[in-house]
Amino acid sequence: MERADYERLRWRCIRRALLELDIALTRFLDNGFDQLDEAQQQAFVELADMEDHDLWSLISGQTRSENPRYAPIVALINKR
């Protein structure tokens, strides 16, 4: 990913509406994101574009996405 694209993504992860996502996404960017392949990185970009409550519901396991590309990324975000 180009530097500017990554930094834009970073801003959109570290300045969320919900504190829960600030923490979870920042942590994933710092530990895990660079190990994703291009397709997985794109899936993460799409997840980061979601509304905050919807994304937190996915990450906290209260809902599941019908998009099969998201589940592995959500699992990695939750890998502690």
Next chain:
Amino acid sequence: MSIPVLKFDAVIVGAGGAGLRSAIQLSEAGLKTAVLSKVFPTRSHTVAAQGGVAASLGNSEEDHWRWHMYDTVKGSDWLGDQDAIEFMVRKANECVVELEHYGMPFDRTDNGKIYQRPFGGHMSNFGEKPVRRSCAAADRTGHAMLHAMYQRNVKAHTQFFVEWMALDLIRDSEGHVLGVTAMEMETGQIVIFHSRATIFATGGAGRIFHSSTNAFINTGDGLGMAARAGIPLEDMEFWQFHPTGVAGAGVLITEGVRGEGGILRNSEKERFMERYAPNAKDLASRDVVSRAMTTEINEGRGCGHNKDYVLLDITHLDPSVIMKRLPGIREIGLQFAGVDCIKEPLPVVPTCHYQMGGIPTHYSSRVVAPQNGDPNAVVPGFYAAGECACASVHGANRLGTNSLLDLLVFGKSAGDSAVEDLKSGKAHRELPKDVADKAQARIAALDNRKDGANVHETRLAMQRVMQTHAGVFRFGNLLQEGVEKILEVEKAARQLEIKDKSLAWNTARSEALEMENLIEVAKATMLSAEARKESRGAHVRDDAPDTPEFPNGRNDKEWLKHTLFNPVDNSIAYKPVTMQPLTVEPVALKTRSY
């Protein structure tokens, strides 16, 4: 280098609830209106507000704005200005109904009216019994509110500048506010927004504390800009705390956990609340629990490596009860504490939640500051609303659901006042010659400095000083030490260094600029708190205890007054609380008890 100038009738900084509400007034009045936001509007922190918005609609039972006014004055511990409070509660119904007409999906009663639920501190008949006054949209009230208002703004042709960071307020030699300098994050380009009206709706600054429920975005940018422009900050010693945030993360653990049998324990595994509240124990009120937790930590009975948190234990509960009655708690423990609360207790600490003070405003949302002996002289061209402003309706403590009401009423009021002030068709005032010097100098200093202070380390140092020395329960000696320590941190914050010098999407630069705002708020908070030698509302001092002469430690003879912290010379002045409402008799002083 010439700097582009964009001309608008009105520039609004911040696209949360207050910013979007004021923009509707301006754009619908046909004024050319810009809204600047660090993030996409529907990603503002207003999204996190779940509780609802207070309005005495009386849809479910009898209610009256005078009862709402009484509750708000009492909640404020009589520090709220009663003219502003009357203004807010009387405007509540109109603002909620307008929101309904914008398409806000409020919960409904069977007969189609807006459903209302009870909320702490809201009572009928002047404190008699709880009343259903909160209007909500499931548990996503703030989110639904932002969406409804954003759509309304799109319809009204408000121009949004998304992922732009405002840098500094522009004032001329006569003190008029003429707009802001701002930076487009995508390019790093600095632009002058030249306006006839400038409205700050930048939210709170809860990130000054180490433990905060606020999202990372709440860095007090409006307060920092106002302070650098010489505007004093009002009542900054008053911050609302919640007893149980996850230590180190701040994420809220609902009071329901203690309601289901959760027990607070210290490093000796002792159920310490038995000593502080023998009857209510862990279910004592928020302030009692927070104070007990702080005392345990201060006396060396905190847990962990730094002995800086206590434990919330639910390991004795049946796991099926935890999963059924406390959904999401296990995930919060796993995600933010690395603890499975079924097997181990959760680390918790009193956590900052809401800022009652801010940029001083009249209830018309015009910013006011002392001038020629008048403590409330209007700063021409400048308005503020929402958590960044201090009208003051929350006084020393805010009632739940009054924050969303605040941003609706005073956001609208800011828009209306600006429309009225611009009616005469006054032209844009001439920009000062050095208009962008300050902002450019800040950026250049960050880019050129070597051997300066690290942003993250400086922020952490500030947050630890604030948490330890100006937390939920305050001690005279700790506050005095805190003043020295925060002034030390300020020196580092004035010498920040960043490694990345890129123009485009330089998040390190953005965080450094935010840090320069945070330190203004932290300093104002510490010095204002040290100076106020009483307990009132959320400001509770160990050396101002509950006595017959001063119930709850409140001293109306000496301290029934607003603090004005002057950031230019770190001096403190005071101004009277407005005890006279607009049309009714004042709510007379009495001891605040529930």
